Amino acid sequence: MSEEVFKKVVSHCKEYGFVFTSSEIYDNGLGAVYDYGQNGVELKNNLRQYWWKFMVQMHDNIVGLDAAIFMHPKTWKASGHIDGFSDPMIDNKDSKKRYRADNLLEDKIAKYQKDGKTNKADELQNALDAALLANDLAQLKTLIEQHEIACPISGTRNWTDVRQFNLMFSTEMGAMAEDADKIYLRPETAQGIFVNFLNVQKSGRMKIPFGIAQTGKAFRNEIIARQFIMRMREFEQMEMQFFVRPGTQKKWFEYWKEARLKWHLALGFDKDSYRYHDHVKLAHYADAAVDIEFDFPFGFKEVEGIHSRTDFDLKSHQDLSGKKMQYFDADLDENGKPYGNYIPYVIETSIGLDRLFLYTLCASYKEEEVGEGDKKDTRVVLALPPILAPYKVAIFPLTKKDGLPEVARKIIDDLKFDYNCFYEEKDAIGKRYRRQDALGTPFCITVDHESLENQTVTIRYRDSMLQERIPIADIKSILDKAISWKDILSK
Numbered sequence: 020m021s022e023e024v025f026k027k028v029v030s031h032c033k034e035y036g037f038v039f040t041s042s043e044i045y046d047n048g049l050g051a052v053y054d055y056g057q058n059g060v061e062l063k064n065n066l067r068q069y070w071w072k073f074m075v076q077m078h079d080n081i082v083g084l085d086a087a088i089f090m091h092p093k094t095w096k097a098s099g100h101i102d103g104f105s106d107p108m109i110d111n112k113d114s115k116k117r118y119r120a121d122n123l124l125e126d127k128i129a130k131y132q133k134d135g136k137t138n139k140a141d142e143l144q145n146a147l148d149a150a151l152l153a154n155d156l157a158q159l160k161t162l163i164e165q166h167e168i169a170c171p172i173s174g175t176r177n178w179t180d181v182r183q184f185n186l187m188f189s190t191e192m193g194a195m196a197e198d199a200d201k202i203y204l205r206p207e208t209a210q211g212i213f214v215n216f217l218n219v220q221k222s223g224r225m226k227i228p229f230g231i232a233q234t235g236k237a238f239r240n241e242i243i244a245r246q247f248i249m250r251m252r253e254f255e256q257m258e259m260q261f262f263v264r265p266g267t268q269k270k271w272f273e274y275w276k277e278a279r280l281k282w283h284l285a286l287g288f289d290k291d292s293y294r295y296h297d298h299v300k301l302a303h304y305a306d307a308a309v310d311i312e313f314d315f316p317f318g319f320k321e322v323e324g325i326h327s328r329t330d331f332d333l334k335s336h337q338d339l340s341g342k343k344m345q346y347f348d349a350d351l352d353e354n355g356k357p358y359g360n361y362i363p364y365v366i367e368t369s370i371g372l373d374r375l376f377l378y379t380l381c382a383s384y385k386e387e388e389v390g391e392g393d394k395k396d397t398r399v400v401l402a403l404p405p406i407l408a409p410y411k412v413a414i415f416p417l418t419k420k421d422g423l424p425e426v427a428r429k430i431i432d433d434l435k436f437d438y439n440c441f442y443e444e445k446d447a448i449g450k451r452y453r454r455q456d457a458l459g460t461p462f463c464i465t466v467d468h469e470s471l472e473n474q475t476v477t478i479r480y481r482d483s484m485l486q487e488r489i490p491i492a493d494i495k496s497i498l499d500k501a502i503s504w505k506d507i508l509s510k
């Protein structure tokens with residue numbers, strides 16, 4: 020899929036009510052913040068449900084949580100975010116524009132590759148990796164100068180030094196300025212799970228290994244916002260922390276690495292669109308990490324991370340709060356003694372819901388040639404897995420009169436408890452079908468005059484565009500057969 024088609028996906032999102040730029044009426048909106056429209060919210064809810072059902076409902080040792088966005092500020096000291104959650108930034112003194120130093124260098128590497136200068140690209144990549152590993156900000160600036168990188172806006176090479184810029188948003192809690200405390204909007208949902216580890220374990224009588232899952236908003240002051248909803252300042256994460264006995268983390272890391280990829284593949288998109296990317300440079304808390312990447316129109320990019328986080332987070336919270344974060348393991352070891360008290364190790368799975376949404380749209384968007392002769396046309400169809408589609412079925416009375424709308428409404432009244440139904444009586448039937456194709460609705464039902472006589476309707480299938488006559492009484496069972504969580508969750 021080309022960049023060209025990606026542009027079409029982005030405009031499709033706006034035209035069909037999937038995604039809008041936040042507060043767009045003011046100066047073209049707020050950068051890197053987006054709103055989900057009437058169809059986007061349905062698709063997003065369905066994707067979130069797919070994750071929740073798999074992680075929580077399908078695992079009897081994983082439970083959910085919904086922690087607050089605001090947390091005690093010491094949380095972020097313990098997690099390392101106050102001291103270490105930053106990106107290396109550089110400003111151009113002429114345009115006054117700020118850039119991520121590593122992004123400027125990555126763009127240069129891409130340019131070298133495009134121009135066939137692979138040696139130069141490799142050399143710069145190695146130098147960039149070394150500078151990032153050593154956190155050597157001066158070296159990043161040297162590389163920018165050596166490779167004669169200019170500001171895309173001013174065209175000059177008049178750069179400031181490279182500085183670290185913390186990505187957390189802060190605000191104040193408290194009525195008076197004097198007694199206000201600085202607090203942060205969470206940059207990840209994970210810490211809400213760590214600080215509640217013992218609350219959940221004790222109240223739920225959870226036995227290790229067990230997991231806690233949650234979905235929710237996270238906030239990062241991303242300087243470079245690119246590629247639509249790929250990198251946002253307000254986004255949604257779906258994270259699960261799996262608490263294990265120390266020494267077993269490798270086994271569980273491998274387990275979740277495989278289980279998570281399988282979950283992606285069950286969506287039914289091309290399996291070659293996914294790959295693992297092992298981390299070479301590990302975060303300070305990790306002893307292993309891998310990303311699941313998807314082949315977006317702009318290349319393979321991270322969608323989900325699986326991290327073996329050791330006991331770093333629970334131990335840091337224990338140290339800073341003075342509250343024990345230990346678990347008592349009554350199981351017996353090989354010497355017949357209980358494992359006793361320890362701080363569990365953690366395997367984390369962390370996926371961005373917005374990135375999942377974006378790849379689902381990219382993988383589903385199709386332009387197809389249909390018809391023949393002068394009837395030749397192209398149709399845009401979202402070939403979404405039916406269970407994810409915003410509307411499962413659209414019901415159309417062929418005309419607005421003769422009692423056809425009443426029959427259509429009656430069908431909806433029967434289906435709406437189980438399925439999101441769309442009703443439309445305007446425009447020619449072909450036009451109505453096309454609009455549903457563009458939303459990804461798997462089935463359309465048309466009520467016509469024959470329906471009044473023999474209680475049958477036409478069902479039209481989104482993917483094959485085939486139409487057939489079926490009894491009204493059969494609609495529900497046809498939908499039940501084609502749309503089921505079981506199909507996707509048992510793959």
Ligand code: GAP
Nearest residue numbers: 207209249250251254322323324369370371374
């Ligand atoms: N708790 C671990 C953690 O937050 P991360 O790799 O920083 O790890 C996990 O983030 C996932 O969250 C990423 O794989 C990505 O899908 C999503 N994500 C991170 N930053 C994002 C952003 N600015 N916009 C959209 N999604 C983002």
